Amino acid sequence: MRILEVQAGEGPVSSDAAARRREAVQKAAAQSEITNQMIFATASGSKWGDYDVDMDKLLKDDSREATPTVMDFTPLHFIDLPIEVRFDILPARQKTPPCPDGFTWDGKDYRIAGKLSEWTDFTRRGRMARNMQPAHAAVAAEHGSLGVGRFYFRVRVDTGQVFDLYYDRAIKDVDDRLGHWFLYRELSENQ
Numbered sequence: 092m093r094i095l096e097v098q099a100g101e102g103p104v105s106s107d108a109a110a111r112r113r114e115a116v117q118k119a120a121a122q123s124e125i126t127n128q129m130i131f132a133t134a135s136g137s138k139w140g141d142y143d144v145d146m147d148k149l150l151k152d153d154s155r156e157a158t159p160t161v162m163d164f165t166p167l168h169f170i171d172l173p174i175e176v177r178f179d180i181l182p183a184r185q186k187t188p189p190c191p192d193g194f195t196w197d198g199k200d201y202r203i204a205g206k207l208s209e210w211t212d213f214t215r216r217g218r219m220a221r222n223m224q225p226a227h228a229a230v231a232a233e234h235g236s237l238g239v240g241r242f243y244f245r246v247r248v249d250t251g252q253v254f255d256l257y258y259d260r261a262i263k264d265v266d267d268r269l270g271h272w273f274l275y276r277e278l279s280e281n282q
Contacts, residue, residue, distance in 0.1 A: 164245070164253060164278040172196065174256065174274045185269055186260045190244040194256065196274050202249040213240040238262035243275070253278045 176191035190206040243257045254277050260270035 164280055166276050167279050168277040170196075170274045170276055172274055174272050176256075176272045188242060188258050190246065191256075191272070194272070194274070201252075201254075203246045204249050205247045207245040207247060207253065209242070209244045211240060211242055238270075245278075253280060 175195045177193040177195075178188075179192045182188045190209060191203060193200060193202045195201070238261055241257045241259050243255060245253065245255050247253050255275040256272060257275055258270055258272050262270075
């Protein structure tokens with residue numbers, strides 16, 4: 092798309108213009124996600140077997156959680172150290188885990204009181220960034236691929252602290268294929 096011309100409007104801008112614009116962008120992003128999922132379903136269905144698109148989840152406006160913004164929280168401490176996590180019920184898939192129920196860091200146990208948000212990053216890093224054709228890399232960037240991807244969770248723990256933690260599903264070696272959990276950083280909530 093190319094912008095050919097921009098002209099000033101004929102009158103005052105309405106007070107809800109920003110909200111309407113934001114709503115239009117969110118609607119377009121949701122439609123784009125539905126299209127991406129349908130394309131992926133048809134491609135993966137023919138190559139790897141069935142892949143079902145959860146249309147009900149995609150069509151609900153409130154089911155899509157936004158990536159947290161810098162304006163909501165301020166980083167206090169960069170940590171990025173391995174942690175041990177606990178689940179009350181073991182996840183069905185180890186490589187795409189849900190938010191854990193607790194974790195141990197630096198000898199102290201933390202119970203997760205609530206998940207504030209979650210997001211994924213399927214950026215290919217290191218040698219993995221160079222081992223895929225661009226067309227396939229575009230699909231992998233949206234949905235992930237073997238051993239690539241991080242699942243981030245912003246959580247409030249029982250002490251009231253807010254942390255970002257993530258599961259990195261990178262394969263370290265043939266004997267260590269499951270990935271690892273890390274405590275990324277501690278944050279403070281902006282008032």
